[in-house]
Amino acid sequence: MTLTSLPLYNFNNGSLMIIIFAxxxxxxxxxxxLFMTGSKEDKDGPENTK
Structure with a gap:
């Protein structure tokens, strides 16, 4: 009868992995x-500056 008091599944490890994945x-x-909205002022590059 000790098996009836054991939980069927422990959600602690799974929920921790989901939080880390999130x-x-x-x-x-x-x-x-950040890469998409990067620095727009260096768009021409150094070769066009005189």
Missing amino acids: FVCLGLIGSIF
Whole structure:
């Protein structure tokens, strides 16, 4: 009868992995956003400056 008091599944490890995965996805999306809205003033490059 000790098996009836044991939980069928422990959600602690899975929820921690989902939270870490969410932070990784947010970091990737944030880095893509930063690359897309990068510095616009260096668009011509140094070869066109005189």
